[in-house]
Structures are given as C-alpha cells and as structure tokens.
Amino acid sequence: MSVKIRKEDALNFHSQGKPGKIEVVPTKMLSSQRDLALAYSPGVAEPCLEIADEKENVYKYTAKGNLVGVISNGTAVLGLGDIGPEASKPVMEGKGVLFKKFAGIDVFDIEVDAKDPQHFINVVKALEPTFGGINLEDIKAPESFIIEEELKKQMSIPVMHDDQHGTAIISSAALLNALELAGKKIEEIKIVVLGAGAAAIACAKLYLSLGAKIENITMFDKTGAVHEGRKNMDPSRVMFGEGKQDKTIDEALEGADMLLGLSTGNIIKKEQIQLMAENPIVFALANPEPEIAYPEAMASRDDIIMATGRSDHPNQVNNVLGFPYIFRGALDVRATAINEEMKLAAVKALAKLAKESVPEIVTKAYGDEHISFGKNYLIPKPLDPRLITAVSPAVAKAAMDSGVAKFKISDWEAYDLELQKRIGIDQGLLSRIIDRAKKDPKRIVFAEADHPKILKAAENLRDEGIAKPILLGNKNRIEQIALDNKIDLNGFPIIDPFHQQEKLEQFGKIFYKKRKRKGITLQEGVKLMRDRNYFGAMMVECGEADALISGLTKDYASTIRPALQTIGVEDGLNRVAGMYIVGNQKGNYFLADTTVNVNPNVDELVEIIGMTARGVRFFDHEPRVAVLSYSNFGSSKGDVPSKTALATKLAKEKYPELVVEGDMQANVALNTELQKELYPFSELAEEGANTLVFPDLTSGNIAYKLLMEIGGAEAIGPVLIGMKKPVHILQLGSSVREIVNMVAIAVVDAQVQKHK
Template identity: 45%
Template structure:
C-alpha cells in the first residue's frame, strides 16, 4: 500500500503476495552466476580449464597474492548465516534465512559491484560453524556474517578474525553500528547535544546493540550515560539473570530496573530488539527533542506514525526503506567491503569503521546536487530532522564511503595494496554505478512525487490487474482498469485479487458516460479517412485501445499502457487513430539494452520500417532526447553494415546523408556515423578511426532500419543474457506505452511507470 505518512512522505509497502511473487517469478530466488570469459571454443576451454588453468594454479602456489589477479577472490564476498537471528524474526534456521542472505548478496552487487554468494550453514554449534567458515577462506576476499544470534556471533566473529587473513565482518554488529553512529552524530548536532552529556538507552543487548554502544563509546560517548536493556529489563551492575560477558561489560550502576524507568528523561533511545517494544508512554517520558532510532526489522519498536501521535519534537528513524531516515546496514556493508577489497585489506578495523561513520554523516550534511535529487523522491532534502542520513539509492555513497575506508586501511597498515590516487579511485567507483538502475529509480521516484492517472487498457487480464495493483501500491498514482464488469470480476476472483482498494478504479467502457464524447472526438478525426460515425462508435464501444487512448486524449487519464494481448503494430495503429504526434517530434520506439553496467539505447525499434535519411536524423534527435531524460549524456552512433565509407552501399549512403543532415541542423549532442556496431561499442575498434567524433563508445545506437533494430535487440536478449526494456514509445502528443505481447506484471508496471513519467515531464 502507498499512503501519506504523518511525516509528510509517501510510504510505500508491498503485499505479502507481491513479495512471494517477486521471489518466485522467473528463475526462483534473486541471483544467478554468469561467466566472465567466453567458453566458446576449444582454445577457450584449453585456457579456462585443462591445460591452461594449471598455469595460474602454479603461479598462485608460488605467490598466494596472485590469487587476486587470477581468480574472483578479490571481488568476492560470502554472506554467511545460520539463521539464528533472522532480522527481528528470531531463530528460524539456516534454510529460512536464505532469502535474506540472497538479498544481501544482491545488494552487494547492486550498490557496490561486489560479487557475492550466500552460504547458509545448518548448525547452531559455534565450533562447527567456525570450522565450516574458516576453511572457506581461500575462496573469498571477505566474509560477511549475517543474522547470527548473540552471544554466539561475538565468539564466532572474534575467532574467525584470528583464524582468517581476510576481513570477517558481522554486518548486524558493525554495519548497524556504523550507520546508527552516523545518524546519531547528525541527530545530536541538530538537537544541540554532544557525546559527553547525552543520555542514551539501548533496548536490546544482542549483536547489533552491543556493537552500536561499543562503537559510540570508542568514538567518545560517555559510557556512564548509556543504559542497556534486554528482555529482563535494565542491565545493571550486579544483575545475574540472563547475563553474559558482553552484557556485563556495559552494566551500569543505576536504580532503574525496567525499560520504562530507563527511558524517563533519556535523550536518545536505540531499539535493536523487537517490534512494538516501545510504548507511547515511554516515548512521552523522554527529554525534549528526543532522538528515537527504532531499528528492529521488518517492524520497528514503534512506528513514526505512533510517535507523531505523541510528540512533534522527535527525530525519528527506523530500519525500513518506506520511512524517512532509514538507519539500516544496507548503507554500509556494500561500500565498506568495496573499500576493503580494493586495498586487499586483511581486516576491517575500528579506524575503517569510524572513517565510514564520518563519511556517511558528512554526506547527509552536503547539498544534494541535481543529479542526485531523483534518488530522493524528486525532493531535494536538506540536512534536518527528516534527513539525518543519506538514502540507499544516493549515488554518492559508492564513491564517498569506499574511499574513506580504503584510506583508513592504508593509514592503519592493514592494506595489502596501495591506492595512490584516491581522486582517480573515487572516479572509478562512480563508474561502477549501475546506470539503468539509477535511471529506473529516477523514473519511479519522479512519478512517486508526481503521481498520475494511468489507464490500463487490458484490465481484464490477470497480469494487468496485478500490475495495476503494484502501480497503486508503489505510490505511482491511480491505476484505471478498463474492462467489462463480469469478466473482470471473474478473473479477479479466480486469481484471488482484491480490486476494491485505494488507487484502483475500474471503468466499464460500455457503461461509461464518456462514450458519446469519445465517439464524437474520434469521428471528427477519422471522418475524412473513410470512417462513418457508426465505425467510430463501434471502435469506442468495442475496442479498449481506442477507448483508453481517447480517455488520455480528452484528459480523463494522464497516460495509457496496453499491448499484452495484441501485437505491437496493431496496438500502435489503434493508438495513433486517437492521438497525434507531438508538434516538432517524430514517433519512434526506443529500446533500452542493459548489460554489465552499460545502458545502450537502440532506435527505432518500433515505427519506421525503412527510414529515409531525414527520418534517421529525426530518430537520432528523439533518441538523444530520451538519453538526456534518463540522465545519460548521449553519444549517438548511426549504424550501418559499413564503417566510414567501407564497404559502400545504398543503405550506408542513406546513413551518411543522415549524419550530414544532423550537421546542418547543428544539434548539440555527440553523433557520428556511419559505423558498424563493433566500432560503436568497442573503444579499441573506435581508436582505429581517430577522426571519429564520439568521445567514447556510443550509448545510443540509431539502426538503419527496423529489421536490423528488431533482430539485433531480440538476438541479444535471447543469446546474450541482455535485459531489454521497451520499445518505449516516444514522440506522441500524449503519453502511451505499449508492452510486449504476453508481458509479465513487472514489465507492465515498468511500462506504466514510464508512461506516467512521460506524462509528468
């Protein structure tokens, strides 16, 4: 569900069914492994496997450090758990922890380009667990321990740190501590407090809690001012029940015995315990301008809404992504390991952790530049109570944190590789950002802050209904499902979908009061093209594409999505009967091909069969505009089977003419051609043409004709493991997207989001 929170931000959450579908659709789970070398020929096999593989084997035997050069080790982290403390859900075992661990692995990749694999170890025996992990050392550049209960996690981590020569990092301890400390520094600054006099209560005395208070104490927080609580209440000196050495180390002299007593007058409370552990009266009893970090996952100790009912002076943070101030270790572990791996650190020490804390805290105080604002739901946050910590999608994290961590590792002598130019390193790190994820994130965030009414023309289809519900749940706007009452209800019932929810409207074309207006509109457009009034009426009454397109044309909806039940060109013809080309534009299809951190736009993949030179030049301009809107600086290659005049041929001549037209038009983006795809996409091949005007490999490919566009994108998708989005329909006066026939609900949501985005910009 999407709703406006009392804190003024759109809260987005998902249904349980969506969460299950997300995990089960396509290849079950969240990751797969792909090779980095072609394994196509006998020679490849001889190099990758026997006999060639023996050579790096011997090299590594002679010098173990070369494993970083010849294997995946230097970029590979294992996420390892036994499932004894899965989020705040408790001990649900190794197997049940797998979705979380796969998730952590995916986040490593997504946010910091660290390769990662999840390993679930089915034992609660500490020695067995340690032995299992210690012998895996050669495989990895680092070990991320996850969701292992206290106090076992303390023993496991410290023994493994002694036994292994790579970073062993229990994320729930140190990842959480780093983020919480960064948030705390900023919240103290905003409320005029300091480390010496602030009184803090920490509820929970497990992995995360102990690490949080150890880190802030190491940073100078006055230990006398921290009270730790667990399920038995305050951890005071002399307590015997439910104790262990880690709790004892933080026991204080106090008469307070319960959490309620501890929280009275406290300035700060950390929740690292369980859902609902804080009550309204506890929060009410805190000092003025209290700082409340309710970090239990998936549900916090108290929600921001509940706190807002009680007091308006609180700085509130949770571990969740759907509230402001997400204090969650996702802001840390990908980047901390990135920095540690890049200097081949033997450990992650306190100096590296504190460097990460400071980098994170400072980032939240910096101005949010334009190209980053999109990561913040289109708003530009300013350092303040609602923004004490960056969001996980902040693209600056990838350069800010690893640099600080790597620098600290080098300064403290745990780096086994020096980075001499940290400025250049920061630059390289930015290039590791997944551009399309950033682009799609930008689209979604923009739409979320400018929600739209999108008509889903094929509302009777099950996957369309699911997409519409996701669209509404994601806070993207209102989804209008077009369909007849009975079939629509029957499908919804069969699929167990409840359409009676906010953000969903159902429109039955036959019963609509707008039929007449749409008919007149369509008749006026078609009467000189051989259509009678009754033809227009029939199209509106019986054809959902025409009805939906007229809704958009006459302003009853902002955008439209269709295509799952009809082929692309038919759907496009339907739409174009109702909607004109935008003045000064040309309607084209642009596909987004996403592979290995590269985003390539391919045009025209939908409309022009055999474009003329003039049309090719228009296509280049439209596609460059799309690249701009996605945040890419366009480098447009006009492709042909020939490169700069060789071999000659009629189609290549047309492409060359298109380049001359662009010259005459004086367009402001980079373009060149004609060239082959290999030259456009490979910098070494491009270097062979030093006169080529592109400053780097192309990110927009203008195809000479639709067949080459369609064939190449489809081939790449099927054979190359590429993700292809689109074709996105560009250049219409109103916003329409046409999904592929048989598209899945997630594809339809993306198309609807793009349609909504185009209606918004």
C-alpha cells in the same frame, strides 16, 4: 508507502525459471577446445604452480579478490528467529544479490549446520583460502559476538557480522548529523537504548568510539534495565551495566538526548518522547513496526529529529548504505581485517555525503524537488550513485593508514573510475523510476484488463503504490479471471465501453471533430469508441486518465493507431518513435527506432535522433549518440551509409549541444579503444556511445531482440516517445514484471506532462 508482499508472489519469484536468485557465470570465453584446455586441464596447472610458489598470486589468477562468503547458521533469520540453515538460504542469496548490484562483488552463500560456536568457527576458518572476505549473517547473540571475535583473530581476511556493524555504522552517521542539527556534543549526550541484541550492542560500542561516554548510556533488554545488580546477565551486556542502578524506561528517558530502538514495535508512547531533552534524537529502528509510529512521534513535539528502518519515512537506516561499499574498499586493498578505523571512516564518509549537494538524478528518483541536509535528510538515500565513490575509498584509505592493507592505492581518481565501471554507474535506472512514480502515482487505464497478467500487474501496482489502475473490459469476465487467479480487485474502477452509451457518444463526437476530414463519420466515430484502445486513448485525451497501457495481446501497429488518431504527436513533431533500454553490467544503452518507423529518410532520421536524445534525458542520462550503419565514416558506399552520414551532419547542426557521431558500425560505437586507435577525431572516442540510432526498423528490431535472447541483456520497453500525452505499448507477451516496469515509466511520463 511500504511494499505489500503476498505469499504467492514471493514464492513464485523464488521458484519460477531457475530456482533461487543467483548463478555462476564464466568470465572467460569457453567456445573452443583450446579455451577449455586453458580453463581446466592442462592449462590450469600453470596458475596452480604460481600460487603454490607464492600464495598472494591467488589474487592474480583467481576470483578470490572479489569474492565474499555470506555465511549463516540460520539461528536469527530476519524477524523469523532460529529457523535453521536451509531456511536461511533465500536470505543469504538475497544478500549476495545486493553485494553484486551495489558494489559489483561476487558472493558464494554458505549455510552451515552448526549451532555450536566452536564448530561454526572451525568450518568458516577452513574456508579462508576461498574468499577475499567473510560476511557473517543472521547468527543469534551472544554466539555472534564470540564467533566474530574469534574469526577476526584467526583469519587474515576481512570478517564482519553485518547485523551488528551495518546498523551501527549507518545509525552512527545519522547520529553525527543529528547532533550537529541539535547543537549537541556526543560526549555530553544521554542515550537510552531499547534492545540489547547484537545490533544494539554494536551501535552502543561504535557510539563509544565516536566519543560517547559509557556512563551516559542506559540499556534495556526484555528483562528491564541493564545494571550491575542483575544476575546471570549475558556477558556482552555487562559493560553497559557497570555502575548503573535499576530504573524504568520513563526514568531513563527523563532528560535523555537520544533514544535508540532496536527491539520491537509500538512499545513507546508520545508522552514518553515528551520526557526527553530539547531537540531529542529518536532512532526507532525496529522493523517492520518502529518502537513508536513515525506520525505519532512527529506529532509529540516540534523539535524531534527522527529516523526509522522503513523506506516510507525520512532517514531510513538501511544497511545497504554500508556493507557493499565497506567490503568493496576492504577487498580492493586486500585488507586483513575490517577494523574500527575502517568502520569510523565509513561513518564519516556517509555523514559527509549527506551534507553535499544532492544531484538531480537522486531528487528525481525520490520525487523531491529539493533534498538537502536537515532533519529529514540525515543520511544519503540508498539509490544515490555516489555512495560507492564516497564510502569505498574512505574505507580503503583507512585500511591503508591503519596498517591492515596488503595493497596500496596511489591514484584515487583512477580508483573512482574503476569503482563506477565495476557496477555500471547506471545500475539504478529502473529503481529510480519506480521510486519516483511512487511519489505521485497516476491513473493508468488498461485496455486489456481481461488478461490475468494485466490484473496481476494492476494488483502489484496498487500494492506498491506505483499507479492507480483503471480496468477496461467486461466486468463479469474480469471478476471471474481475478477469482480464478486469486487476484484482489478491491478499489479498481472497471469500465465496460459497451455499457457506456453516453460516453461512447461524447467520445465519438470528439473523435469525429478530429478525424472528419480523414473520412470518419460521426456514426463511425461512436462505433470506434467501443474498441477499448480507442476508448482508453480518449479517456487520456479528455483527462479522465493520465496514461494508457495496451499491446499485450495485439500487434504494435493496431495498438498504436488509435492513440495516434485520438491523441496525436507532440506539438512541433511529425512522428513518434520507439526506444528500448538494454542493460548489462557495463550500464544502460538506449536503442531507437525499434518499433515504429520502417525506413526513415534523412529528415525523419534527424527527428528520431532528437526525440531519442530527449527520451534518454528523461531517464536522467546524457545521450552520446551513434547513428549506426555497416560503414565507418564513409569507409563503405551505399544508401545506408549516405543516409546516416547526412543525418548525422544535419543533427549536429540542429542540436549543437548533442554529442552525435555517424555513420558508424555498432562495435566501433561501443569500443573506445578501437575509436582512439582508428578514429581519434570521433566525439565518442573517450566515453563511447550509450544511445544507438538505427537506420531502419528492421535493424533496430533485430538488434534488441538478439541482445535479449542471445546476449542475455535485460530490456525495458518499448518506450514510446513523441506522443502528446502518455501512451505506452507493451511488447507482445510481456511478463507481469515488464508490465509493472512499463507502467512506472508511464506514471513518470505523466508526472512530467503535468508539469509542462
């Protein structure tokens, strides 16, 4: 399902908090006068002098080696056209975010007020001392060809216009695999290209590098076929018209093996696809609407192999599969260019990765039990964590072999580990959860639907296809709040427990049977069902909803109590626990118990360790558990060290497959060098802990809140673990984004429960 984006949401996303999407963060401590003196005057003079003596030292003493300039003049911004450099800035910031997220590369975005190619070239050339590489973006053809070609000649750092080469690289990988499935050879296939802009020409040229024959390529632009009889044709297209005669699209498609679309939506009919040769390859890459709609193309014939630019269809040709990892490899060997050999290496690495066994972390993210090489899986998925270790080393090696690398990599295994550490291999955790939720959205009942944040979150959830919201509360009040906040409630069931007498009695009787030996009368049971937390929990218990979300406006204890009394804990467990996921550049860390158990005893702590480990595995991570204390392996005495040490011992016996250590101080649990030096016997000495179990609620709650507020970490949670059916409690005052994230977790939780 494609994501529906409302204008107001997009503007708020970019304007709220700090305007824009990026900021500069110091990489060194600046906490004292000495730090400042080292960072600036007088200490900064020393690296300046070293660089003055030897320019290559700039890579040693500055961020140049991990810094890419994303540069545009705003003449071809997305599908918006020539909207100017200022208007292109949100896109360039967005490109910077993708570089950082997927490859750990820092970016300065630069918008240049220069339509004249030579002026633009002069500006960018003058910036060479700043950057390790240049990503040109959203520059219209034919100027983009001239600019890139000239800058590649004049600059000794990698330069790539991603609009051209990104699409070319990804579609080439898909083409190689499609040809293998079709049983065809690239040098023999007949190719029709719809569109003659920067991306289309770059694709065609890269296909030639892979072995395609230029005489077998027929290209069309807005005027018609590119042929030698045309006058005043763009110089970049001339080579594709040499020796060619004018023809119609239908004539070109007759017996064609491949159709590449980089033009505009809905210009091809299924009857035209039927003109093509056996096992036709159709890459309809116009966005947001392909040249032919995916369902129509697939219905036109059984032997079609198809790709689009959309995420809601198989084989999405997405540039994010390429540019972050290509620049990563180029930067890491200090390449002087991104040449044809490096692009071809990226193509072959992507094609090869698609044929490898797909890890469970990817199949779960996309909700498919089996993803394997075939017509519906020609290229890797964008959230595949193996991309960086597949593409970047291939590009780096190609740079070395082709003679454009200034730095040589000798230990490739160590390089793979370095790549993973740069981005934190877990960076896609929430993205995978959201994508997994979209594959099978569940009914989520909101107990606090008379709050604008809940309604806004529900609208987002519906638009993105993550969940099917059910709203509890007074209908008139909910509709008025929605009207005041311009929220679309179309399609949402709204249930007011006060006007559901039959349901109140039905639910009350069920509750009475559960709690009659706990002092509840039938009358009290019916009365309690008027409380939306009780009513919502009972909807989940009776199968009328798949999960409950509450807690935005009430304290945790009063929100969780109805769920515990109505649904209860999972069979075999005696309690529930709360877990937070705290993420930073190093990865994701799982903290428990942060919300429920005030001061667990040894046996309770053992159960919390087991529940937490299972909760971590729910997020496709293997837990490495540290049971925290103010002591290290008995170095200090007291109730807490004794409790955590004994709990660790019993947990090792109860869960022999689990990596668990304690008692440990938090810094030691995370610092592998310290462990190797002082506690080499620790099972966490090699990789460190990713799961932190606290001795009591006070320490856990304080820790995660400090990390959020002082450490600047992003936290997801609290995730309630141990319930018999999915119930998740929001943090007081959660943002709309945090509500959406928690619902995605609840949906996946419900999916798992369904399959038990």
